[in-house]
Amino acid sequence: MRLLTLKSVLVATDLDEASPFALRTAARLATLAGASLHLVHVADAPVPGGESRLRELFREIAPDAPGLESARVVGGVPAEAIVEQAARVGADVVILGPHRRGTGQTGELGSTAASIVRTAPCPCLVTATELLLPLERVIAAIDLSEAASGVLSVALSWASALRPRGGKARLTALHVTPDPGEDTVRRVREEVERARARARDASFVEIHERLGPGSDPAGEILRLAASDSADLLAVGTRGAAPPSSGLGSVSAAIARETPCPLLLVPPAAWMAQDAARV
Template sequence: MRMILLATDFSERSDRALRRAALLARATGAELLLVHVVDDDRPRRIVEHETGDARRLLHDLGHSLRNHDGIRCSTSIVQADPFAGIARAATEAGADLLVIGPHRRHLLRDAFAGTTAERVIRTAACPVLMANGPPVGPWRHLLLTTDLSDASCAALRRFADLKVGAGAARTVLHVFDAPALRLAMAGTLPEDARGTYLDDQRAEAAGRLTEFLASTGLSDAAPIVRRSGAPPAHEILGAAEEIGADLLILSSVGKGTLARAILGSVAAQVLASALVDVLVVPPPAPQKE
């Protein structure tokens, strides 16, 4: 990994993301680019005043990272819509990873959908890390998720190329469906028949996951399967809590139970509710002929 871009608004949430980005930069030797976007859809005097303040704050942050943390660091200010500015900065810098802070959590409603964070994650060409957990050290346990699709396979390989999480335990989750138990007549099935059917579906899902891991070079990861009895996001968060994962890895493109409307319902729910770091990885862009 050569370039990590941190999008900061100088809030406490952004400070958490900054410390995680600094840990990753130090561990991988990557350069860290600090970016602040000034919303330019306001009176010019306000934009210029905020730009000046941001320039001084970024200078101090960059100086501290270079001199106290020993990290190669540069800074940039972009005048644009926050979402567009972050996405453009990541593309222009050729960022391998974009780090953002957690979104503001509301007690009465989920305010994730439609936020700058959601728009950035949904459209970014590079992996995006939402730093939710306390950045006290390297990750200890990674939970990777897959729907066994080709797109998910490509995303997991792209995650491997980032070379982050070295030394951490790795678990791969596949949420499987048991369609017969969703049918109207499922309630008429005898209990033993339901149990046998579910065991067969679980064994089949476990076999497919084992084959998938072998094909993606993740044979050393611990496979787990869970039935999609609850919404997929709940299964992901439940599995993460059970194994003590401190980083969740999701693919931004896929099909089936786990990836249905990813960055529609599933990923938005995970990102809105997760108390640990979440990394959303798009598959590599198609090679141009």
């Protein structure tokens, strides 16, 4: 597995209700990684001077950030247009605020964001708060499925690439189960070892296995993220949820309450990493 190389960052934003967390996170992430930064806004109707307004908005919120590679106002169905733009700029991550069109409930991940996560070719970073960089504490929630294995690989990649310069990041592989027996402990340890083996260099990340006993995975994951002051929480997007949501039942519950930025990893993201394994 090749470790994360962020070359292109796409942030989707509104002109009137822009998320400062999303824009500042995008600016810091692009600066740290030396990546190109792209802004997109999906409008129902033509917006005179829209691209200039996007650039001005970005300068107001992130005045010390490097310049934008592109700022576009496009039409169409929001989720489809944003995913198309992600493909167009070769985005390695799509950054979203938690509240997008189609939701009126506080804390809910908007329907547009959920649709983007379902179809995106790369991880989606939902910025309920600003992402603190460099990364020191990352939690990857795993359920021992194939998708969870991919989530752990992606989380390891982010932790290694965005760790403190000259230092290490800590990655906690968290599995919540009502039966934390020896067999489960063994399977979690094996999953972590496979992730280490897939990575070219995991020596800059301290990986710890942790079992959370209980029948409420989302609640236990959120509790640990808060108690550990996690910088980033990574979860997969498959599970028992309506297809229209794009999220699993656990990841959907986490998205409603997360105390830190949430990296949602769709199957396309970890499949791409597996395909790049050398």
